[in-house]
Amino acid sequence: MISYLRRANVARVQFLLRLHNQLRHPRGLEVQEVPCPLCGAESGFRVRYRPFLRSPLKVVVCGGCSLSFLNPMPTAAFYQRYYNRSYMEGREDNPRTLSYKQQSEAIASFLAPYIPLCRADVPVILEIGAAHGTNLIALRERLPTAQLYEDEINRRWEATYAQHGIRHWEPHLRADFVVLAHVLEHFANPIAAARRVTESLRPGGIVYIEVPHVPRDYGPTVMYHLTHTMYFSKETFLAVTAAGGLENVAIAEGEVLRGVFRAA
Numbered sequence: 001m002i003s004y005l006r007r008a009n010v011a012r013v014q015f016l017l018r019l020h021n022q023l024r025h026p027r028g029l030e031v032q033e034v035p036c037p038l039c040g041a042e043s044g045f046r047v048r049y050r051p052f053l054r055s056p057l058k059v060v061v062c063g064g065c066s067l068s069f070l071n072p073m074p075t076a077a078f079y080q081r082y083y084n085r086s087y088m089e090g091r092e093d094n095p096r097t098l099s100y101k102q103q104s105e106a107i108a109s110f111l112a113p114y115i116p117l118c119r120a121d122v123p124v125i126l127e128i129g130a131a132h133g134t135n136l137i138a139l140r141e142r143l144p145t146a147q148l149y150e151d152e153i154n155r156r157w158e159a160t161y162a163q164h165g166i167r168h169w170e171p172h173l174r175a176d177f178v179v180l181a182h183v184l185e186h187f188a189n190p191i192a193a194a195r196r197v198t199e200s201l202r203p204g205g206i207v208y209i210e211v212p213h214v215p216r217d218y219g220p221t222v223m224y225h226l227t228h229t230m231y232f233s234k235e236t237f238l239a240v241t242a243a244g245g246l247e248n249v250a251i252a253e254g255e256v257l258r259g260v261f262r263a264a
């Protein structure tokens, strides 16, 4: 009984420390009020979550279109510094990163029915926010001739990319498959991001987008995450992607939202 209580307390302290690290008021945080990224409304927001009493950050719900987003939102200059310096720090040391492999397998399985649609001899696969590249590597197992490209702001995985022949994306290229796994919820303007994805497709190209499914109540580590600017339901996920020129082909609602799209 005593050892159970001790274990429970250690887990609780570890959880609170992790939460604190993610949510602490980071040095140099700059924020700005933004209009609704989906419908453009400048007022009529209801506060949904407030991370800490002293934090300027809030998650609001737009009264016009019901999109949830951070407002005020950290500035682009702050995010640039944060992603280059602090984001994902220490994540490789966490044994739970083994779950990335399972996540990659789930993505490859979900995309499997769409792979025969690709008629290119040498399919081009682009992953935006590729991180450690495991999603790209899992997809190449199903498309062995594929050329893999990453568009990743954080350059800490350069050696992994070189080892697996993953090249850096160039804007003049066009892709047969584009993957965004837990990336769309990080953009200040997700519609502009979806539009850039649409423009990067070859005719007939397929897009896979996965985001946290907020109505399933992800809990504070997702709801208050400093880098999560958007908090999608199925409805707002489809509205944002449609506004970016993407037509939904398939969607699955679980702990995450998985969507397959093509250019509208």
Ligand SMILES: [Zn+2]
Binding pocket: 036, 037, 038, 039, 040, 041, 062, 063, 064, 065, 066, 067
């Ligand atoms: Zn709105």
